[in-house]
Amino acid sequence: MLPASSKMPHKQPPPPRKQSISMGRGARKRDEDSGTEVGEGTDEWVQSKATVKPPDQLDLTDAELKEEFTRILTANNPHAPQNIVRYSFKEGTYKLIGFVDQLAVHFTQVGNLIPKDSDEGRRQHYRDELAASSQESAKVVISETEILEEEEEPKEVEAGSQTDVPIVEASEKMAEEELMTPKQPKERKLTNKFNFSERASQTFNNPLRDRECQMEPPPRTNFSATANQWEIYDAYMEELEKQEKTKEKEKTKTPVAKKMGKMAMRKMTSMESQSDDITKVTQAAKIVERMVNQNTYDDVAQDFKYYEDAADEYRDQEGTLLPLWKFQNDKAKRLAVTALCWNPKYNDLFAVGHGSYDFMKQSRGMLLLYSMKNPSFPEYIFSSESGIMCLDMHVDHPYLVVVGHYDGNVAIYNLKKPHSQPSFRSSAKSGKHTDPVWQVRWQKDDMDHNLNFFSVSSDGRIVSWTLVKSELVHTDVIKLKVEGSTTEGLEGLQIHTVGCGTAFDFHREIDYLFLVGTEEGKIYKCSKSYSSQFLDTYDAHNMAVDAVSWNPYHTKVFMSCSSDWTVKIWDHTIKTPMFIYDLNSAVGDVAWAPYSSTVFAAVTTNGKTHVFDLSINKYEAICNQPVVAKKKNKLTHVQFNPIHPIIIVGDDRGHVTCLKLSPNLRKMPKAAQIQS
Amino acid sequence: MKTLVNFFPDLFQAEVEETLKRIQSHKGVIGTMVVNAEGIPIRTTLDNSTTVQYAGLLHQLTMKAKSTVRDIDPQNDLTFLRIRSKKHEIMVAPDKEYLLIVIQNPCE
Numbered sequence: 173m174l175p176a177s178s179k180m181p182h183k184q185p186p187p188p189r190k191q192s193i194s195m196g197r198g199a200r201k202r203d204e205d206s207g208t209e210v211g212e213g214t215d216e217w218v219q220s221k222a223t224v225k226p227p228d229q230l231d232l233t234d235a236e237l238k239e240e241f242t243r244i245l246t247a248n249n250p251h252a253p254q255n256i257v258r259y260s261f262k263e264g265t266y267k268l269i270g271f272v273d274q275l276a277v278h279f280t281q282v283g284n285l286i287p288k289d290s291d292e293g294r295r296q297h298y299r300d301e302l303a304a305s306s307q308e309s310a311k312v313v314i315s316e317t318e319i320l321e322e323e324e325e326p327k328e329v330e331a332g333s334q335t336d337v338p339i340v341e342a343s344e345k346m347a348e349e350e351l352m353t354p355k356q357p358k359e360r361k362l363t364n365k366f367n368f369s370e371r372a373s374q375t376f377n378n379p380l381r382d383r384e385c386q387m388e389p390p391p392r393t394n395f396s397a398t399a400n401q402w403e404i405y406d407a408y409m410e411e412l413e414k415q416e417k418t419k420e421k422e423k424t425k426t427p428v429a430k431k432m433g434k435m436a437m438r439k440m441t442s443m444e445s446q447s448d449d450i451t452k453v454t455q456a457a458k459i460v461e462r463m464v465n466q467n468t469y470d471d472v473a474q475d476f477k478y479y480e481d482a483a484d485e486y487r488d489q490e491g492t493l494l495p496l497w498k499f500q501n502d503k504a505k506r507l508a509v510t511a512l513c514w515n516p517k518y519n520d521l522f523a524v525g526h527g528s529y530d531f532m533k534q535s536r537g538m539l540l541l542y543s544m545k546n547p548s549f550p551e552y553i554f555s556s557e558s559g560i561m562c563l564d565m566h567v568d569h570p571y572l573v574v575v576g577h578y579d580g581n582v583a584i585y586n587l588k589k590p591h592s593q594p595s596f597r598s599s600a601k602s603g604k605h606t607d608p609v610w611q612v613r614w615q616k617d618d619m620d621h622n623l624n625f626f627s628v629s630s631d632g633r634i635v636s637w638t639l640v641k642s643e644l645v646h647t648d649v650i651k652l653k654v655e656g657s658t659t660e661g662l663e664g665l666q667i668h669t670v671g672c673g674t675a676f677d678f679h680r681e682i683d684y685l686f687l688v689g690t691e692e693g694k695i696y697k698c699s700k701s702y703s704s705q706f707l708d709t710y711d712a713h714n715m716a717v718d719a720v721s722w723n724p725y726h727t728k729v730f731m732s733c734s735s736d737w738t739v740k741i742w743d744h745t746i747k748t749p750m751f752i753y754d755l756n757s758a759v760g761d762v763a764w765a766p767y768s769s770t771v772f773a774a775v776t777t778n779g780k781t782h783v784f785d786l787s788i789n790k791y792e793a794i795c796n797q798p799v800v801a802k803k804k805n806k807l808t809h810v811q812f813n814p815i816h817p818i819i820i821v822g823d824d825r826g827h828v829t830c831l832k833l834s835p836n837l838r839k840m841p842k843a844a845q846i847q848s
Numbered sequence: 849m850k851t852l853v854n855f856f857p858d859l860f861q862a863e864v865e866e867t868l869k870r871i872q873s874h875k876g877v878i879g880t881m882v883v884n885a886e887g888i889p890i891r892t893t894l895d896n897s898t899t900v901q902y903a904g905l906l907h908q909l910t911m912k913a914k915s916t917v918r919d920i921d922p923q924n925d926l927t928f929l930r931i932r933s934k935k936h937e938i939m940v941a942p943d944k945e946y947l948l949i950v951i952q953n954p955c956e
Contacts, residue, residue, distance in 0.1 A: 451864055452945055459928055459948075460928070
């Protein structure tokens with residue numbers, strides 16, 4: 173609805189007032205305009221011929237009067253502003269907006285009509301039909317409600333947005349309806365009363381047949397899983413492993429062993445699938461065996477851990493040894509314990525070498541490794557053809573055990589590999605000894621990082637063996653010669669009588685210095701660098717020296733024992749011993765305690781173990797205890813455990829007994845000073 | 849040791865058999881049984897009904913115990929489980945796929 177507005181070039185004279193009474197044609201037009209306001213009647217009444225001009229009316233010339241003014245009807249909104257200026261942020265100035273909205277709204281009304289074709293219209297139509305169909309089948313009783321529905325229907329059809337009005341009307345109508353009798357339903361068809369007959373025909377209904385097909389339900393299984401924190405962790409760890417594996421595969425892909433790798437992989441996978449069920453229980457079986465043993469030897473385990481002999485408080489100068497476990501194995505029953513060694517890394521593991529000291533009865537040998545956690549069965553078993561006379565475990569590689577045999581061979585066993593055979597073995601070609609090897613000792617790796625050990629034997633040679641690329645290479649270090657025994661042989665040859673080495677020990681700090689005990693009873697102080705001469709000789713014993721040992725704390729002191737019933741303590745700078753102990757029986761072995769510089773133990777063939785503490789009693793043993801049941805049992809070796817206060821003692825029946833030291837025997841000296 | 853098992857199964861089979869025999873003949877041991885991951889007994893020295901009962905019950909208990917330990921610290925794992933009762937002691941050692949159960953009467 174646009175208003176008509178006139179756009180005129182000139183100023184228009186003001187329209188005549190209603191009061192003006194003007195005659196004449198020109199005036200008459202105006203008059204007619206004004207006349208319509210006043211009414212026709214007035215026009216007839218006022219018919220004078222004189223034109224009356226108002227005094228302030230403009231006087232225009234004829235030309236001016238005849239001038240045509242064009243009036244244009246435009247559709248512009250007269251109220252719309254024509255000079256809107258807006259600030260433009262883009263340019264940063266005020267800009268004149270040329271186009272101005274010309275829309276002027278005069279009248280609005282919200283209507284309630286909706287087109288028939290729209291969604292809402294269709295919906296209502298549909299509802300209409302439903303309501304109508306339900307009405308036809310309804311009974312009179314519910315006609316009221318129908319009527320109400322009907323009444324409401326038209327309201328709905330109208331789709332009034334003004335809901336209050338129809339509701340009000342409906343409620344009014346409802347009130348009316350209740351009073352009124354029920355209206356008739358929809359109009360019935362008009363029928364001829366005379367001869368109208370309804371005809372109907374029914375077609376034949378085809379018989380219906382149901383056809384169904386049922387299949388076997390797909391097999392269903394129930395699946396359930398839990399998502400715990402550890403399951404998530406496991407999943408992540410698996411992912412990590414897979415990634416690492418792929419990385420490794422990529423790394424190893426470059427070498428030629430590509431095909432080999434595939435074969436190996438296939439083998440591995442097939443092995444894994446084929447491996448028998450029972451082998452996977454290995455680890456669990458081991459644990460259970462230990463548990464079962466722990467139960468059986470429960471009191472022993474408790475003693476080992478917690479028992480302290482209370483009586484030691486009253487016995488100042490004496491101590492006792494409490495027997496703990498006894499280790500024995502059927503296979504090694506008739507073999508004597510020839511060597512004992514604690515594992516430097518695992519404090520509960522120790523190695524026992526079995527062989528025979530009897531020259532006449534030589535048979536096989538065994539190497540058994542026991543753990544204190546399982547006293548009934550050894551952890552590792554190795555057997556050899558010749559008796560084992562000595563053994564040593566490497567400090568840095570606790571899985572390497574070097575063994576010396578009665579037939580003069582040396583061998584290295586690798587505990588990581590389960591084979592019963594030694595990893596490396598010497599032979600006649602590689603310079604084995606011609607007499608039993610009495611002692612072996614690991615040394616530090618040589619400059620090429622090859623493993624290195626020394627052995628001493630009755631053939632008078634001290635040999636250094638080096639493991640070079642899985643072969644044992646030997647070097648004679650020293651040949652023991654008995655001084656003053658060179659005899660003149662045939663054709664002026666000088667025959668030296670070779671001494672027989674029976675024991676040696678290396679100095680803990682001075683690398684090249686070591687002691688050798690011989691069968692003649694002498695102890696030689698030697699150096700690795702001098703192969704023909706001894707640094708010093710000590711006339712130690714009357715019979716063969718069974719063991720020599722440097723003191724772990726006092727670098728000058730060493731100890732020796734022999735079958736001549738004595739144990740002697742020496743200072744290596746002095747030719748005569750500092751202390752001599754007579755133990756009434758051949759001494760099999762002596763060992764210094766790792767925790768004190770003044771404590772040492774000695775075992776004798778009468779089955780007794782003697783423990784000395786020089787800071788308490790310089791002349792007598794503070795413990796003197798028979799350890800084995802039968803007196804005929806000879807004790808052959810003794811070793812202190814580096815950590816726990818226990819010692820193991822081996823006898824010639826193949827038994828190893830573990831004993832706990834009572835507190836008195838374990839006293840650590842405050843001022844470790846040995847007085848000569 | 850575990851990886852070596854895959855390469856030398858025959859070697860280890862005999863060893864495991866021996867270990868199990870030793871455990872069975874140890875003082876006080878009433879019975880041993882090996883149960884797989886689903887709770888089905890594979891090998892046993894007791895009668896069938898007892899075995900099935902022990903297997904089912906202990907399997908569930910071990911799973912619960914393992915779950916408990918790992919929930920507290922996922923890097924930790926159950927080593928073994930001991931149940932001491934008035935009459936005897938039941939020891940369970942779980943493995944990756946198997947469960948080894950030993951019933952012992954510890955002499956007191």
